[in-house]
Amino acid sequence: MKLFTRYSRINITATICVFVLGSIAFYFVLQYVLLRQLNETLRSEQQEISGYISLHDTLPEFENTRHQWVTLQPTPLTSYKRSIRSVLSFNPDEHEDEWIRELTFLATAGRRNYLVTVHKSEAETDDLLKLIIGVTMGMIAVILLVNFIINRRLVGRLLKPFYQTIDAIRNYQLASRAPLGLPAQRIDELNLLNESFNQMAQRIQSDYHELKTFTENASHEMQTPLSVIRAKAESLAQSSANSEQQMKEIGDIEDATNKLSRLHQSLLLLTKINNHQFHTNERSDLSGILRKKIREWEDIPGVSITTDIADNVSPFMHPHLAEILVGNLLNNAIRHTPTGGAICVSLSGKSLVISNTAGGGALDADRVFGRFYKKEPGSEGTGLGLAIVKDVCQVSGCSALYSFRDHTHIFSIIFTGEV
Amino acid sequence: MKLLIVEDEPLLNQSMTEFLKGQGYLCESVSDLQAAIEKTELFDYDCIILDLMLPGGSGLKLLHELKRNNKTDGVVILTAKDSLDDKIEGFRLGADDYITKPFHLAELNMRVAAVIRRKGFHGESVVKIGSISIDTLGQSVTVHQQPLELTQKEYQLLLFFSVNRNRVLSKSAIAQHLWGDDMDLAVSPDVIYTHIKNLRKKIEAAGGEDVIRSLYRQGYKMQDV
Numbered sequence: 282m283k284l285f286t287r288y289s290r291i292n293i294t295a296t297i298c299v300f301v302l303g304s305i306a307f308y309f310v311l312q313y314v315l316l317r318q319l320n321e322t323l324r325s326e327q328q329e330i331s332g333y334i335s336l337h338d339t340l341p342e343f344e345n346t347r348h349q350w351v352t353l354q355p356t357p358l359t360s361y362k363r364s365i366r367s368v369l370s371f372n373p374d375e376h377e378d379e380w381i382r383e384l385t386f387l388a389t390a391g392r393r394n395y396l397v398t399v400h401k402s403e404a405e406t407d408d409l410l411k412l413i414i415g416v417t418m419g420m421i422a423v424i425l426l427v428n429f430i431i432n433r434r435l436v437g438r439l440l441k442p443f444y445q446t447i448d449a450i451r452n453y454q455l456a457s458r459a460p461l462g463l464p465a466q467r468i469d470e471l472n473l474l475n476e477s478f479n480q481m482a483q484r485i486q487s488d489y490h491e492l493k494t495f496t497e498n499a500s501h502e503m504q505t506p507l508s509v510i511r512a513k514a515e516s517l518a519q520s521s522a523n524s525e526q527q528m529k530e531i532g533d534i535e536d537a538t539n540k541l542s543r544l545h546q547s548l549l550l551l552t553k554i555n556n557h558q559f560h561t562n563e564r565s566d567l568s569g570i571l572r573k574k575i576r577e578w579e580d581i582p583g584v585s586i587t588t589d590i591a592d593n594v595s596p597f598m599h600p601h602l603a604e605i606l607v608g609n610l611l612n613n614a615i616r617h618t619p620t621g622g623a624i625c626v627s628l629s630g631k632s633l634v635i636s637n638t639a640g641g642g643a644l645d646a647d648r649v650f651g652r653f654y655k656k657e658p659g660s661e662g663t664g665l666g667l668a669i670v671k672d673v674c675q676v677s678g679c680s681a682l683y684s685f686r687d688h689t690h691i692f693s694i695i696f697t698g699e700v
Numbered sequence: 701m702k703l704l705i706v707e708d709e710p711l712l713n714q715s716m717t718e719f720l721k722g723q724g725y726l727c728e729s730v731s732d733l734q735a736a737i738e739k740t741e742l743f744d745y746d747c748i749i750l751d752l753m754l755p756g757g758s759g760l761k762l763l764h765e766l767k768r769n770n771k772t773d774g775v776v777i778l779t780a781k782d783s784l785d786d787k788i789e790g791f792r793l794g795a796d797d798y799i800t801k802p803f804h805l806a807e808l809n810m811r812v813a814a815v816i817r818r819k820g821f822h823g824e825s826v827v828k829i830g831s832i833s834i835d836t837l838g839q840s841v842t843v844h845q846q847p848l849e850l851t852q853k854e855y856q857l858l859l860f861f862s863v864n865r866n867r868v869l870s871k872s873a874i875a876q877h878l879w880g881d882d883m884d885l886a887v888s889p890d891v892i893y894t895h896i897k898n899l900r901k902k903i904e905a906a907g908g909e910d911v912i913r914s915l916y917r918q919g920y921k922m923q924d925v
Contacts, residue, residue, distance in 0.1 A: 504800075504801035504802055505709045505712060505801060506709070507801065507802035508709075508712050508801045508802040508803060509709060509711040509712045509715065510802070511802045511803070511804065511805075512712060512715035512716065512719070512805050513711075513715060515719075515804060515805045515806070515870070515873075516715060516718070516719065516805075518868050518870065518918060518919075519867055519868055525916070525917065528916075528917050528918050529917055532870065532917060532918070535870055535872060536872070538802065539872050542802050577879060577880075580851055580852075580853055580895075581891055582890075582891065582894045583890075
């Protein structure tokens with residue numbers, strides 16, 4: 282829900298409630314006032330009649346109109362308390378039932394007592410009331426509508442810098458090194474928002490570059506000590522005075538060094554791929570790379586490799602990344618194929634499919650391309666090979682899929698676009 | 701044969717120097733760029749082992765100097781794995797080979813020997829082990845002057861062993877030599893074992909000496925005849 286919608290909803294509901302309650306109160310107040318005025322009119326009529334009688338000691342001629350008339354009724358009563366009431370009665374002139382206000386009082390003329398009743402139709406009052414209420418309602422509706430339109434325009438304009446900020450953040454590229462540079466605003470809150478975002482972007486930028494420099498330095502500086510460890514272990518291994526236990530331990534040192542080196546390289550590669558340090562606007566000859574890599578593996582005993590490689594398949598992919606992609610997939614297939622198993626490699630203009638006989642069951646398709654996913658703990662791999670495959674695909678606009686069928690692991694790379 | 705080792709990490713420099721001395725080379729070592737440039741101006745080396753990240757500047761500068769002075773010293777550059785650009789630039793400036801850190805000393809030995817052979821200063825393109833001789837130019841092997849048919853991997857294996865004679869070669873060193881850095885993990889020890897077994901069988905069948913020993917848990921070793 283948009284801010285304005287939410288604001289309008291509350292605002293309009295509250296306004297309508299206030300206006301409805303106000304209208305009801307207004308109606309009753311107005312009715313009360315009008316009724317009092319009616320009573321006043323009736324009372325002054327009584328005074329007029331009473332005045333005439335006391336002057337002439339006879340009843341006056343009554344001029345009855347459609348809205349006001351007087352009726353007389355001789356009465357034996359000698360005293361009567363003046364009464365005012367409203368009755369519903371039929372008005373023959375209007376041909377309908379209407380409310381009549383009646384004032385009845387005792388008048389004595391020519392030594393006879395009369396009950397004089399002055400009637401006045403309330404229709405006029407009602408009409409007035411209706412008119413006033415109608416006008417009021419109309420005004421309320423107009424006020425609401427105008428309010429809504431103004432708010433909408435105003436809020437839209439007020440929020441414009443806010444949306445500009447959102448756009449700027451959405452399009453911001455960390456790797457571009459440029460500051461976020463949101464402009465200063467006249468509105469304090471928006472200004473604060475922009476300033477905070479600018480500061481945040483600056484902090485993230487510097488953290489990001491520090492991290493990048495760190496990885497770059499680490500990539501170079503860590504290799505030398507690793508070389509030292511490896512060289513020393515190799516020298517130690519040459520000594521004939523070693524016991525079997527010592528040889529085993531030297532071997533363990535070598536294995537750990539290899540693994541550390543490979544882990545380090547893989548993580549760096551992942552970081553570089555994700556930092557978009559490889560350009561993907563060149564094509565690489567996947568057919569050639571695949572053939573070359575497979576030739577390396579041709580004489581592996583116990584595993585048969587069948588190939589079906591189309592010529593000139595060259596998707597948009599950095600050649601170095603293409604080599605790593607193919608290498609990792611083949612490496613994976615060869616490592617996990619049991620003796621006597623088969624590997625099948627097929628490359629077409631649409632996809633690269635590498636499948637191998639499975640030693641066990643299916644892998645977890647959701648996690649197989651994740652980092653450090655290993656089916657058996659303690660296996661030799663770094664657990665990053667397929668994560669690299671996925672990331673290479675991601676930056677090259679391909680997709681990597683895994684499926685399991687007939688005891689076979691199937692890894693497919695689907696190319697998009699012209700290859 | 702004279703080598704110059706240019707590496708700023710003292711421990712690694714020391715390891716390489718000791719190892720290559722043990723291989724019968726005459727080694728000099730320096731740890732910064734300026735010293736290296738001075739050395740190359742004064743002497744000729746058969747092969748220079750050059751680290752690219754040096755105090756005093758990039759090792760590529762030394763390549764520039766060599767080129768400027770029309771020197772033909774062989775150069776093997778040491779790089780970190782990911783500096784692809786350095787590698788390409790190094791080749792452009794006349795480096796003969798490169799090896800990525802961390803490397804196996806046996807592999808370094810192999811590369812140095814190959815560079816020296818290729819440069820042909822000593823005319824030693826044939827490597828001999830008893831009755832087996834390896835022609836590194838024609839990439840062929842003969843036993844008792846009879847040609848021996850080897851697969852590509854077996855040939856590489858034999859040459860690797862012969863260059864690193866009398867040294868224990870670990871399985872990971874062998875795997876990395878045969879399949880490269882990225883692929884060696886895929887190889888089970890059985891695969892290396894099978895290749896070596898086949899190689900030994902072929903040599904034996906041709907009447908050659910059985911010079912490759914398998915050492916329990918350590919790896920393999922080729923002994924002098």
